[in-house]
Structures are given as structure tokens and as C-alpha cells.
Amino acid sequence: MNLYEAIFVRKSIRKYSMDKIDQKVIDHIMNFADSIPMLFDDIKVKLELVQLADLKHFQPGILTVKAPYYLVLYSTKESGYLLNAGHLMEQIALYITARGLGTCYIGNLNLKNKVLEEEEYEQVIALAFGEGECEVYRQSDKAKRLPLKSIAVFKEEADKNVRSIVSAARLAPSGMNSQPWRMVVYNNRIHLFCKKNIFIRNVMKETGLLDMGICLAHILIGAEEMWLEAKPLYMNNISSQSFKKNDYIISVKMS
Ligand SMILES: Cc1cc2nc3c(=O)[nH]c(=O)nc-3n(C[C@H](O)[C@H](O)[C@H](O)COP(=O)(O)O)c2cc1C
Structure with missing residues (x-):
């Protein structure tokens, strides 16, 4: 495996x-x-x-x-x-x-x-x-996760590989299963955002960024599996904008 x-x-x-x-x-x-x-x-x-x-x-x-x-x-x-x-x-x-x-x-x-x-x-x-006391593996459809449409917006008709990468990102584990990642997806790039949590901002901001790193790992592992060259990039034209519900974190460009 x-x-x-x-x-x-x-x-x-x-x-x-x-x-x-x-x-x-x-x-x-x-x-x-x-x-x-x-x-x-x-x-x-x-x-x-x-x-x-x-x-x-x-x-x-x-x-x-x-x-x-x-x-x-x-x-x-x-x-x-x-x-x-x-x-x-x-x-x-x-x-x-x-x-x-x-x-x-x-x-x-x-x-x-x-x-x-x-x-x-x-x-x-x-x-x-x-060593787990019980079965350490689970089928991915048994994982409690938000539906794809709640975490990703596809701006272009994404091909099979990019869709598989986004599906892998969706399965990332997060603190209290908060799943703060939001993705804006183009055919050759994914922009990653972290959902703002207005109630418990400070604590969640810290774990939120850890969670985002975990999600990024899934994206990069997915890209490698698809034989795509993937680079994490911080895009100033996106970071300079302010978004009501999300914070911009990083983008992944694939070729
Ligand atoms: C940053 C982080 C911190 C976590 N802290 C704890 C913890 O202290 N105790 C715990 O039992 N689980 C902890 N978890 C596990 C999450 O609750 C778990 O990943 C999430 O509910 C999704 O379930 P799954 O990992 O079975 O897919 C943590 C996960 C992450 C990513």
C-alpha cells in the first residue's frame, strides 16, 4: 500500500x-x-x-x-x-x-x-x-465528511485526475473533524482556503492551519499519484483580497 x-x-x-x-x-x-x-x-x-x-x-x-x-x-x-x-x-x-x-x-x-x-x-x-486493538482500516465511504459540493467549487470542467485529488483532500483528518478546507478548483490549479470560525477564532485558527497542512499533504500525494508535477504557491493577487467567510492559505499548481 x-x-x-x-x-x-x-x-x-x-x-x-x-x-x-x-x-x-x-x-x-x-x-x-x-x-x-x-x-x-x-x-x-x-x-x-x-x-x-x-x-x-x-x-x-x-x-x-x-x-x-x-x-x-x-x-x-x-x-x-x-x-x-x-x-x-x-x-x-x-x-x-x-x-x-x-x-x-x-x-x-x-x-x-x-x-x-x-x-x-x-x-x-x-x-x-x-497495533490497533480493532481493524485499523475503514472504507472511505464510511468516513464522516462534508459532501464534495460543500467544500469545493469547480470553476472549470476538471478532469478525472483533478477530481480524484480533490476527493483525496476531502478525506483529510481534522481537529474535531471540523474540515475547515474550502477549495476553488481549476483544471491545473487548486486554491486552498480555510473557513473562518467566528466563535472560537484563536484556538481554531491554530488547529485550522494544522488541518490545512494535512489537507495540502493529501493534495500533493494525490498529484504525485497522478504523475502530475505539483507546486504549492502563495499567490499575492489572491492573498491581497479579503473574503468574508474564508482565509486564503495557499494554491497548488499542477502540470
Ligand atoms: C490537529 C488534530 C488534532 C486532533 N486531536 C485529537 C485529540 O486530541 N484526541 C482525539 O481523540 N482525536 C484527535 N484528532 C482526531 C480527529 O478527531 C479525527 O481525525 C476526526 O474526527 C476525523 O476522523 P478520522 O480520523 O477517523 O477520519 C485530531 C485530529 C487532528 C487533525
């Missing part, structure tokens, strides 16, 4: 066997994670593998899933770091899924890693993973 195929079967797993995973598999995951390029060159990230067995006095909160392993992503805070973090972590989540293991994002894993904080890294997101 490749990353594109994993998009269509991934689901959040919240019950894990506490058995250790073969060290070779862990090494493959960490090597894969280290090989992923950043979306923006100036951002630095560190990934820490935490084993539940090594954590003393760790009490998972209500929203924290108990798992044998957590991959914690720390990042410096240059512009675009949340988008980058989501884009990076989702590729790792899909790689782990393709290996037959379960994953679940954890928004607030309270680890308090003092060393990294001193180096001005911020803990951004964590991914729980391990």
Missing part, C-alpha cells in the same frame, strides 16, 4: 495493544520521517519518539488516547510552521497506516519537554500509534 492508497483507508484509532512494535519497523518510520522535506526551507522541526512505557506518572487526559508510542513534533515558529507541521505529520501518519498500524492525532499531549522549549521549539502536534 502506498501513501495515496492509505488516504482512502485511514481512520483514527483510539484503542491500542500495548505490545512493542518491531524495532526495524520503528526505524523505517523514523527514517521515512527524516526524509520528508519541509514546505518552507527556513522552518526547523524535531521529531521525538516517546514510548508510553518510559513515561512515569503519565495520565492521559480525556482527549488523549493511550497508545504504546507517540511521535511528537516540535517546530520553530517561522511563518507557515503550522501548515508545514500538518503537511509533515500527515505523510508520517499515512506511512504508518500503510504499514498496517493505527494512528491518532493528539492535540494536547502534555509532555513539557524543557530542553526543546529552551531551544525555542514549540510542541505543535503529536501522533499516537501502535
